[in-house]
Amino acid sequence: MGRVVFIGAGPGEADLITVRGRQRLAQADVVLFDALTDPALREAAPQAQWLDVGKRGFGHATGQGAINALLVEQALAHGCVVRLKGGDPSVFGRLEEEIASLLAHGIAFEVVPGVTAALAAAAHTARPLTRRGSGRSVSLTTAMTHLGQLHATRSADTEVFYMAGQQLPELAARLLEAGWPAEAPASVVSRAGWPDAQATTHRLADLAQAAAVHAGRPAVVTVGAGAASVVPARTTNTPEFPESPSPAATDD
Ligand code: SAH
Numbered sequence: 001m002g003r004v005v006f007i008g009a010g011p012g013e014a015d016l017i018t019v020r021g022r023q024r025l026a027q028a029d030v031v032l033f034d035a036l037t038d039p040a041l042r043e044a045a046p047q048a049q050w051l052d053v054g055k056r057g058f059g060h061a062t063g064q065g066a067i068n069a070l071l072v073e074q075a076l077a078h079g080c081v082v083r084l085k086g087g088d089p090s091v092f093g094r095l096e097e098e099i100a101s102l103l104a105h106g107i108a109f110e111v112v113p114g115v116t117a118a119l120a121a122a123a124h125t126a127r128p129l130t131r132r133g134s135g136r137s138v139s140l141t142t143a144m145t146h147l148g149q150l151h152a153t154r155s156a157d158t159e160v161f162y163m164a165g166q167q168l169p170e171l172a173a174r175l176l177e178a179g180w181p182a183e184a185p186a187s188v189v190s191r192a193g194w195p196d197a198q199a200t201t202h203r204l205a206d207l208a209q210a211a212a213v214h215a216g217r218p219a220v221v222t223v224g225a226g227a228a229s230v231v232p233a234r235t236t237n238t239p240e241f242p243e244s245p246s247p248a249a250t251d252d
Pocket residue numbers: 011012036085086087088089090091092093115116117118120121161162163164165189190191192193194218219220
């Protein structure tokens with residue numbers, strides 16, 4: 001009987017995987033991979049058999065049972081099976097179901113973390129998710145319930161919504177109902193971590209405008225403290241109250 005290594009592939013290009021993840025991949029006999037993982041990662045495990053288990057669409061249970069069964073079957077037949085997941089395996093990755101299947105069969109496993117999409121989006125926009133004083137909590141939320149309904153509340157200073165890209169107008173409406181102000185900053189990043197990443201920023205009330213740019217692309221929506229742009233710090237040699245307006249002054 002073999003063992004299974006769950007590896008977070010990171011949110012985009014192959015070099016966003018961790019060093020440990022790449023090392024474990026190199027030892028794989030079989031790799032079960034998701035749709036959002038970079039095909040270039042195959043170069044890290046040319047010896048392995050690569051099986052595409054990517055599911056398309058949102059909120060569908062279809063296929064997960066088959067993936068669980070395939071994972072067990074492969075682990076019983078091989079030495080090292082890698083389960084490669086986009087981003088981090090522990091964030092909206094159905095990891096709990098796959099672990100439960102392995103436990104039921106007494107199969108050993110390990111989880112190697114990855115960079116989740118929310119973090120790649122924050123890096124892409126240079127908008128830190130936490131802010132000293134104003135952003136003390138971050139929530140990672142899926143906008144979709146398992147019944148395919150949209151659910152959104154106000155639970156943290158910064159909220160990052162996954163799987164909401166197709167329902168931006170509804171998401172904005174629910175967040176306004178939940179008490180977020182119309183002026184709250186919102187940032188949408190699609191394909192964060194890839195060379196063609198796109199980012200747009202909005203007032204929450206105008207979030208629906210993002211749909212045109214991000215249509216058909218995996219996207220995360222950040223709302224609240226962590227969606228605001230960073231304001232330039234005053235430099236020490238800039239007088240706080242200049243005696244006369246400087247022609248070179250910029251509006252910060
Ligand atoms: N385990 C993944 C999330 C899987 S759920 C992670 O940790 O990132 C799939 C959702 O993740 C997508 O609907 C989208 O909301 C988000 N997502 C995945 N990759 C993304 C990317 N490169 N840029 C923006 N959002 C992404």
